Amino acid sequence: MSPSSPRSPQIPVVVLAGFLGSGKTTLLNHLLRHRAGNRIGVVVNDFGAIEIDAMTVSGQVGSTVSLGGGCLCCAVDASELDTYLETLTRPAARLDVIVIEASGLAEPQELVRMILASDNPHIVYGGLVEVVDAAEFEATRQRHPEIDRHLAVADLVVLNKTDRAGDAECARIRQAVTDSGSTAAVVPATYGRIDPELLLDAALRPDGDEKARQLTFEDLYLEERAEEDGHGDHLHTAYESVDFASDAPMDPRRLMGFLDSRPEGLYRIKGYVGFGAGDPDNAYGVHAVGRFLRFTPRPWTRGEPKRTHLVLIGSGIDAPALRKELESCRTTEEPGGPGTGPGAPGVGTPGPETPQDAAHERAMWGVLRYVQQPGDDAA
Numbered sequence: 569m570s571p572s573s574p575r576s577p578q579i580p581v582v583v584l585a586g587f588l589g590s591g592k593t594t595l596l597n598h599l600l601r602h603r604a605g606n607r608i609g610v611v612v613n614d615f616g617a618i619e620i621d622a623m624t625v626s627g628q629v630g631s632t633v634s635l636g637g638g639c640l641c642c643a644v645d646a647s648e649l650d651t652y653l654e655t656l657t658r659p660a661a662r663l664d665v666i667v668i669e670a671s672g673l674a675e676p677q678e679l680v681r682m683i684l685a686s687d688n689p690h691i692v693y694g695g696l697v698e699v700v701d702a703a704e705f706e707a708t709r710q711r712h713p714e715i716d717r718h719l720a721v722a723d724l725v726v727l728n729k730t731d732r733a734g735d736a737e738c739a740r741i742r743q744a745v746t747d748s749g750s751t752a753a754v755v756p757a758t759y760g761r762i763d764p765e766l767l768l769d770a771a772l773r774p775d776g777d778e779k780a781r782q783l784t785f786e787d788l789y790l791e792e793r794a795e796e797d798g799h800g801d802h803l804h805t806a807y808e809s810v811d812f813a814s815d816a817p818m819d820p821r822r823l824m825g826f827l828d829s830r831p832e833g834l835y836r837i838k839g840y841v842g843f844g845a846g847d848p849d850n851a852y853g854v855h856a857v858g859r860f861l862r863f864t865p866r867p868w869t870r871g872e873p874k875r876t877h878l879v880l881i882g883s884g885i886d887a888p889a890l891r892k893e894l895e896s897c898r899t900t901e902e903p904g905g906p907g908t909g910p911g912a913p914g915v916g917t918p919g920p921e922t923p924q925d926a927a928h929e930r931a932m933w934g935v936l937r938y939v940q941q942p943g944d945d946a947a
């Protein structure tokens with residue numbers, strides 16, 4: 569909403585969807601950083617018991633809520649969502665828009681349906697934004713042709729990660745969007761850096777000429793009837809997740825061995841890693857999408873437990889075996905143990921001072937190869 573627009577009595581609720589790792593959280597964080605005075609409420613729907621996305625979304629205090637522990641589209645009833653929407657729509661929150669970040673495995677139509685069916689008088693459905701990973705699109709579409717259906721119902725398609733895809737690839741995706749019957753605007757982006765107005769405009773699109781692009785409850789009802797096996801073809805039915813948490817630091821070499829040999833079906837890994845003496849000062853955000861891997865270090869905050877939290881999502885994966893492998897990547901080192909003194913290796917810290925520090929630093933080399941370069945993910 570532009571600051572001059574009259575305040576709507578109903579708060580638009582935008583659904584932000586997109587396949588695993590397409591860049592939804594990145595886009596959301598961009599939006600929150602460039603909200604130009606708008607107050608944005610966020611509902612994060614994560615897949616897996618550890619609420620990694622809730623940790624990575626830098627929301628405004630008191631206006632971010634998280635629906636952890638599963639896929640919202642399969643919630644038996646929508647009451648949990650309704651409770652959150654009730655909290656976010658109370659007058660004191662003074663929100664201009666609410667964004668629901670769907671889990672990467674959610675069926676966006678289901679979320680839209682829930683919003684349309686909500687009897688909260690303070691909200692209005694604000695549109696569906698579908699984020700697409702330009703680099704992984706073809707591979708994703710082969711595995712999940714239902715992506716076309718998501719594109720078909722989107723109001724805005726964000727063609728993200730254009731830095732990793734060529735012009736020809738991007739043109740093919742645009743064609744796929746058109747072929748899906750979608751008339752949605754397609755906006756290319758890197759790191760989700762779209763003009764926030766685009767999303768807020770989508771939220772505020774009046775129910776007039778554009779009506780044809782908006783899903784109506786009836787459309788959804790008819791579509792549901794048409795789907796013979798209801799929830800059966802949801803993206804995540806074939807997916808499993810593994811939650812891993814450890815207070816003991818991870819051994820950098822062993823963890824890299826694990827990541828380098830991760831099985832094909834393990835499509836997504838996200839979370840934070842503590843490397844103990846390897847880098848006592850920083851938590852390493854980890855993101856793997858397909859074969860792509862990246863670490864993003866950030867300093868531990870004061871009093872924050874130096875825990876490793878990971879969520880692994882894949883299909884055809886052997887969850888107990890993966891957990892066991894991760895367990896064997898832990899060090900026996902005490903948290904806050906050796907190497908925590910000055911001179912311990914880390915990002916942007918001085919070089920090693922003792923042979924032990926040097927050994928820790930060498931152990932981190934494999935990790936540092938995947939550390940994001942400054943500017944890669946700038947706002």
Ligand SMILES: Nc1nc2c(ncn2[C@@H]2O[C@H](COP(=O)(O)OP(=O)(O)OP(=O)(O)O)[C@@H](O)[C@H]2O)c(=O)[nH]1
Pocket residue numbers: 586587588589590591592593594595621671672673728729730731732757758759760836838855856857862945
């Ligand atoms: N190269 C490149 N990487 C990007 C871009 N946008 C996001 N990423 C990276 O892609 C990874 C996944 O991004 P997220 O924003 O966490 O994706 P997501 O859709 O929220 O992921 P899920 O929660 O698993 O569904 C992160 O490492 C991001 O830094 C981009 O435009 N280019």
